[in-house]
Amino acid sequence: MSENEQGIKHYDIAPDNEYNMLMSALRVSVSRHLMDAHFTLISANPYYYELIGYPKDEYEALFHNRPDIYFNQNPEDWSAIVEKVAAAAGAGHTSYEAMARMYHKSGRAMWIKMVGVFTDEVVDGCPVAYTVMTDMTDYIEQEQALQRSNAKLLELAFVDPMTRGPNRSKFDMDAGGAILEGAPGDYVLVSMDIRKFKLINDLFGIEMGDQTLRYVYEVMRRHLKDDELVCRAAADNFCLLLQNADKRMLVNRLERMAQDINSFNDGCERKYFLSLAFGIYPVLDPNLPLTQQLDRANVALKNVKDAGDSRLFACQFYSDLDRLKLMREKDMENRMQDALLNGEFVVYLQPKLSLKDDAIAGAEALVRWQDPERGLIPPDEFIPFFEKNRFIVEVDLYVFEQVCILLRGWLDRGVKPVPISVNMSRAHLADADFLDAYEAIRSEYSVPPELLEIELTETLVFTNPEMLFQVIDQIHRRGYRCSMDDFGSGYSSLNLLKDLQMDTLKLDRAFFTSQNADNPRERDVVTSVIDMAEKLSMSTVAEGVESQKQVEFLRQSSCDMVQGYVFSRPVPIPDFETLAFGGGETDNP
Numbered sequence: 001m002s003e004n005e006q007g008i009k010h011y012d013i014a015p016d017n018e019y020n021m022l023m024s025a026l027r028v029s030v031s032r033h034l035m036d037a038h039f040t041l042i043s044a045n046p047y048y049y050e051l052i053g054y055p056k057d058e059y060e061a062l063f064h065n066r067p068d069i070y071f072n073q074n075p076e077d078w079s080a081i082v083e084k085v086a087a088a089a090g091a092g093h094t095s096y097e098a099m100a101r102m103y104h105k106s107g108r109a110m111w112i113k114m115v116g117v118f119t120d121e122v123v124d125g126c127p128v129a130y131t132v133m134t135d136m137t138d139y140i141e142q143e144q145a146l147q148r149s150n151a152k153l154l155e156l157a158f159v160d161p162m163t164r165g166p167n168r169s170k171f172d173m174d175a176g177g178a179i180l181e182g183a184p185g186d187y188v189l190v191s192m193d194i195r196k197f198k199l200i201n202d203l204f205g206i207e208m209g210d211q212t213l214r215y216v217y218e219v220m221r222r223h224l225k226d227d228e229l230v231c232r233a234a235a236d237n238f239c240l241l242l243q244n245a246d247k248r249m250l251v252n253r254l255e256r257m258a259q260d261i262n263s264f265n266d267g268c269e270r271k272y273f274l275s276l277a278f279g280i281y282p283v284l285d286p287n288l289p290l291t292q293q294l295d296r297a298n299v300a301l302k303n304v305k306d307a308g309d310s311r312l313f314a315c316q317f318y319s320d321l322d323r324l325k326l327m328r329e330k331d332m333e334n335r336m337q338d339a340l341l342n343g344e345f346v347v348y349l350q351p352k353l354s355l356k357d358d359a360i361a362g363a364e365a366l367v368r369w370q371d372p373e374r375g376l377i378p379p380d381e382f383i384p385f386f387e388k389n390r391f392i393v394e395v396d397l398y399v400f401e402q403v404c405i406l407l408r409g410w411l412d413r414g415v416k417p418v419p420i421s422v423n424m425s426r427a428h429l430a431d432a433d434f435l436d437a438y439e440a441i442r443s444e445y446s447v448p449p450e451l452l453e454i455e456l457t458e459t460l461v462f463t464n465p466e467m468l469f470q471v472i473d474q475i476h477r478r479g480y481r482c483s484m485d486d487f488g489s490g491y492s493s494l495n496l497l498k499d500l501q502m503d504t505l506k507l508d509r510a511f512f513t514s515q516n517a518d519n520p521r522e523r524d525v526v527t528s529v530i531d532m533a534e535k536l537s538m539s540t541v542a543e544g545v546e547s548q549k550q551v552e553f554l555r556q557s558s559c560d561m562v563q564g565y566v567f568s569r570p571v572p573i574p575d576f577e578t579l580a581f582g583g584g585e586t587d588n589p
Contacts, residue, residue: 029133053105111140171231197236278315348570421453449479509544
């Protein structure tokens with residue numbers, strides 16, 4: 001027979017004494033064991049059996065007083081106990097401690113703490129140990145729940161739910177520590193955006209957009225060295241901490257990363273390439289707060305995006321000039337609304353001179369910012385910024401209103417007015433009913449619409465021709481004239497121009513870069529454009545004319561009007577009125 005099939009060996013067990021009764025009352029198990037291979041049970045208080053759910057007789061019948069058999073379903077815990085006991089005994093200790101899973105008869109798992117004491121008692125030639133067992137299940141489960149809760153909190157605090165990698169907070173901690181431990185110039189911070197990422201969500205769905213973000217993160221992570229970091233900071237923006245190198249090596253490395261990201265298109269019949277923009281900031285001052293350093297990487301990134309570079313890979317390094325520009329723009333943003341309310345935006349007029357009779361035949365309204373602290377702010381400093389933040393819409397309407405007030409004043413004074421043209425930004429086109437605001441202002445001052453001309457820039461005209469056909473039609477329906485500004489600045493299409501019902505074509509100063517008015521190529525191009533405009537029933541205005549020689553050339557070419565410093569720079573309204581109606585002149589610059 002096997003050992004398990006042999007008869008059960010019983011030991012004389014004394015009746016429960018007061019100690020055993022006390023331990024049972026306290027729900028603590030006390031048992032005596034032989035220090036043999038099976039840790040054979042000699043005796044136990046009632047709670048020992050209550051703890052594991054087996055009555056004494058059943059326990060003896062099933063397990064033959066052998067705990068090693070009881071632990072058959074979780075032998076790893078039994079092995080751990082044996083190792084603890086052996087280690088303690090071998091080291092000459094008088095006691096041992098162990099934590100093990102034990103299973104109640106019902107199948108419920110319990111965490112039991114065992115504290116054993118070695119004694120001098122010997123039974124059948126084996127030393128005897130006393131073991132106290134305490135049910136720690138509630139405590140352990142609470143600890144485990146707390147650990148899970150802490151792990152969840154750590155995950156929420158430091159793990160990006162999208163990529164399952166570090167989030168911005170974790171990146172800040174790790175990157176900040178690495179930078180402080182390193183030397184100045186050891187690292188660069190990189191900010192990367194996926195341009196036009198919203199198109200992925202729109203075309204393929206949000207889930208595909210999420211998969212794309214995870215894919216981009218994994219590719220960049222594979223490109224990292226041991227002490228480098230990457231995280232998705234927000235939306236489609238990623239931050240990287242990379243080892244510094246010379247600029248060419250850094251650019252080449254980032255370009256390889258971008259190429260690897262787009263390698264998913266290899267072998268695809270339907271390709272979709274991601275356009276990636278990178279801003280790079282070399283960390284020269286480790287003590288600078290990380291947020292400021294990342295801001296500088298973002299400034300460089302913003303410059304890439306503002307430049308309109310549509311290549312699949314584009315990057316730019318941060319410079320202090322970028323920071324100054326950003327600070328100036330923020331200052332303008334803080335002051336622009338008050339400036340509008342306080343009348344700091346001033347309308348200047350630049351005369352348009354007729355080449356038929358050398359009389360002022362019109363004017364272009366241009367805006368200047370007369371800041372009480374900084375003085376006159378150049379338009380090329382604030383207008384591009386207002387174009388980006390759409391404040392240009394409010395400024396355009398303000399200029400239009402000032403022009404209507406001026407024209408109304410001339411009419412009321414009996415002065416024969418000259419038409420005035422106003423610039424209209426492409427930002428207006430975001431609102432299909434944008435002309436309603438113009439018409440409301442014109443109606444308020446009862447200005448005849450034929451005295452007003454709306455100038456559309458060449459870039460606006462050729463960005464979306466179909467939409468512009470409708471816009472021009474609406475402008476004409478309201479009774480305004482319409483002109484194309486900056487024609488020839490780089491986007492011109494003579495074929496498309498024939499389909500645009502413009503009233504006036506304004507030739508950009510780019511046509512007059514040659515100082516020699518007799519240049520055959522210049523003469524041929526300008527003459528051809530003017531001739532074409534005349535055949536399309538458009539009047540022509542040459543902008544940026546600076547010399548009398550250019551004036552004579554344009555007169556010979558049958559250009560209708562000139563506008564430029566050769567006659568007058570943009571001037572305040574009173575000076576223009578003197579020029580146009582008072583017989584006076586202004587000094588040329």
